[in-house]
Amino acid sequence: MPKLKRNLRVNGVKIDDTFAEAFGMRATALLITGPSRKWARQAAISMTGYATSVIGCGCEAAIDVDVPPSATPDGRPGCRVMVFAVSTDELAKQVLNRVGQCVLTSPGSACFADLTGVAELKLGASLRYFGDGWQISKKFGGRHFWRVPVMDGEFLCEAMAGLTKDAVGGGNLLLLAADNAGALAAAEAAVAAIGKVRGAITPFPGGVVRSGSKVGSKYKSMTASTNDAFSPTLRGVTKSELGPGDNAVLEIVIDGETSDAVAEAMRAGIGAVTELGPGKGATRISAGNYGGKLGKFHYHLKDLLP
Amino acid sequence: MKALTFTLVGEPPERLDLSGLTPERLAGKGRRDIENIRIGMSRRGSLVGDMFRVAGSDTSSIVFEGGSERFDRLAEGMQDGSIRVVGGAGAQAGRAMHGGALTIEGDAGPHAGSCMRGGRIEIHGNAGDHLGAPLAGELAGMNGGVAIVRGKAGAFAADRMRRGLIAVLKGAGDHAGSRMIAGTLAVAGGTGEMPGYLMRRGSILLDRAPKKLSPSFVECGAPDSVFAAVIDRYLVGEKILKHPLLGRSPRRYGGDNAVLGLGEILFPA
Numbered sequence: 001m002p003k004l005k006r007n008l009r010v011n012g013v014k015i016d017d018t019f020a021e022a023f024g025m026r027a028t029a030l031l032i033t034g035p036s037r038k039w040a041r042q043a044a045i046s047m048t049g050y051a052t053s054v055i056g057c058g059c060e061a062a063i064d065v066d067v068p069p070s071a072t073p074d075g076r077p078g079c080r081v082m083v084f085a086v087s088t089d090e091l092a093k094q095v096l097n098r099v100g101q102c103v104l105t106s107p108g109s110a111c112f113a114d115l116t117g118v119a120e121l122k123l124g125a126s127l128r129y130f131g132d133g134w135q136i137s138k139k140f141g142g143r144h145f146w147r148v149p150v151m152d153g154e155f156l157c158e159a160m161a162g163l164t165k166d167a168v169g170g171g172n173l174l175l176l177a178a179d180n181a182g183a184l185a186a187a188e189a190a191v192a193a194i195g196k197v198r199g200a201i202t203p204f205p206g207g208v209v210r211s212g213s214k215v216g217s218k219y220k221s222m223t224a225s226t227n228d229a230f231s232p233t234l235r236g237v238t239k240s241e242l243g244p245g246d247n248a249v250l251e252i253v254i255d256g257e258t259s260d261a262v263a264e265a266m267r268a269g270i271g272a273v274t275e276l277g278p279g280k281g282a283t284r285i286s287a288g289n290y291g292g293k294l295g296k297f298h299y300h301l302k303d304l305l306p
Numbered sequence: 307m308k309a310l311t312f313t314l315v316g317e318p319p320e321r322l323d324l325s326g327l328t329p330e331r332l333a334g335k336g337r338r339d340i341e342n343i344r345i346g347m348s349r350r351g352s353l354v355g356d357m358f359r360v361a362g363s364d365t366s367s368i369v370f371e372g373g374s375e376r377f378d379r380l381a382e383g384m385q386d387g388s389i390r391v392v393g394g395a396g397a398q399a400g401r402a403m404h405g406g407a408l409t410i411e412g413d414a415g416p417h418a419g420s421c422m423r424g425g426r427i428e429i430h431g432n433a434g435d436h437l438g439a440p441l442a443g444e445l446a447g448m449n450g451g452v453a454i455v456r457g458k459a460g461a462f463a464a465d466r467m468r469r470g471l472i473a474v475l476k477g478a479g480d481h482a483g484s485r486m487i488a489g490t491l492a493v494a495g496g497t498g499e500m501p502g503y504l505m506r507r508g509s510i511l512l513d514r515a516p517k518k519l520s521p522s523f524v525e526c527g528a529p530d531s532v533f534a535a536v537i538d539r540y541l542v543g544e545k546i547l548k549h550p551l552l553g554r555s556p557r558r559y560g561g562d563n564a565v566l567g568l569g570e571i572l573f574p575a
Contacts, residue, residue: 033532035530073536073539073540074532074535074536074539075535075539076532076535108530108532110532110536134568136507136509136533136568136570137488138490138509138533138537139450139469139470140452140470140471140490140537140540141540141544145533145536147533152529152530153529153530153531153532154529154531154532154533156532156533156536
């Protein structure tokens with residue numbers, strides 16, 4: 001961890017002179033619509049469940065933004081969902097399984113591609129076989145859809161989904177506070193602000209991580225383990241990064257369609273946390289990195305101040 | 307550069323084969339060369355210069371000032387660019403088009419858009435019989451692209467259509483969508499006898515219940531259809547239609563069960 005300089009302050013919140021270190025990823029975006037906002041979100045939430053970290057879930061996924069009926073191809077409420085993985089094959093597998101098990105099954109749902117990229121993943125082109133020969137192919141307006149008959153009518157699904165290789169995973173903010181309530185308030189404010197940035201997601205529960213990790217472990221079987229430097233109960237027995245008044249730390253992990261989206265999301269998050277101030281929220285903002293040697297993308301906090 | 311313009315000097319004394327006057331076939335040709343292209347289909351053998359006054363040089367944008375029902379094979383095989391006819395056209399307009407845009411501001415004759423594979427044809431007036439259909443001996447008709455008829459279409463519109471979209475705005479004749487293999491035929495303004503006769507797959511979208519349907523079609527109810535919503539929005543968004551055709555839950559008939567039976571006729575419930 002680089003040496004900290006704690007002389008930067010915005011609205012009383014200390015900003016560490018450090019950076020978040022992030023990695024290149026593969027990503028796709030889907031637009032899931034439903035008969036109501038409730039059911040569009042339900043399908044999207046199910047599809048992005050258990051997708052917090054590629055370490056254990058195979059992919060990272062979340063709702064990017066809600067899409068109004070006026071902006072969806074079928075005029076119904078929708079959710080833009082993003083899925084990130086470390087390889088094209090894994091992404092293809094995850095997207096297909098998740099859409100097949102969680103969107104196809106959700107009442108009244110439809111699934112559209114929402115990203116134009118350098119390559120494509122099979123979506124409806126594979127799921128169509130569920131139609132057992134009764135599926136219908138439709139091509140118009142430069143798009144290809146599959147209509148699969150199901151018990152409440154039809155599941156409409158775009159045949160292919162675009163894939164980008166310019167995605168970035170692992171942008172992050174560490175929010176340090178005097179107590180848990182302050183850390184949580186700051187984290188919620190940051191997640192709400194990041195939620196408005198199109199093309200960036202926060203895949204952890206509610207967008208927040210309380211168990212930030214470091215690379216490696218004393219146990220051979222573990223590739224990652226607790227971030228002891230930011231764990232308040234280990235202050236004094238490990239090389240801690242926490243000050244005497246820091247009693248709770250929460251992390252916001254950000255994946256973006258592009259590096260710019262990650263930077264914009266981090267800027268929005270920092271802006272929200274500093275606006276909240278140290279009295280109600282975080283007293284200090286830091287970021288996680290690996291010394292700059294592992295990740296290609298570095299986001300310096302001082303460059304992302306509101 | 308100004309659009310390459312062919313101004314008709316008088317009613318043609320014979321049928322004209324205009325398949326040679328497409329952007330790719332005229333590319334690189336000078337005005338003299340163009341005027342010497344033979345287009346007459348009888349022994350008279352009229353040349354371009356006999357029938358048209360030629361002006362402009364942009365071969366990617368071609369305009370026919372004045373049309374005739376004797377203009378045959380207009381834009382045949384066109385790959386790119388645009389052709390606009392200020393008037394009507396004869397048989398096989400836009401046949402086997404692969405790309406580009408053909409606009410006919412008057413009526414078109416039979417077999418317009420026959421076997422087209424891509425591009426966009428827009429006919430402001432009426433189209434003759436066999437819109438998008440194959441010629442005798444050919445296995446499939448329209449295989450891609452979009453054909454829009456703002457007036458009426460004759461009989462056998464979309465016959466043996468395989469892919470693409472045909473939209474007819476003021477009604478189609480008998481047997482619309484006959485023997486369809488796939489693709490989409492949208493008709494506002496009603497159809498004649500037995501739409502979808504012997505269709506295997508494909509979709510026929512109507513703005514009203516068909517007057518007479520083959521008994522080999524079966525009713526499939528009127529469930530909510532996302533496809534109907536998507537195609538409605540597409541047709542309105544592309545300014546092909548002013549109002550949605552089907553609504554959210556169109557009535558569906560499946561058929562033709564005299565053959566494969568995987569086609570459908572949809573109309574507002």
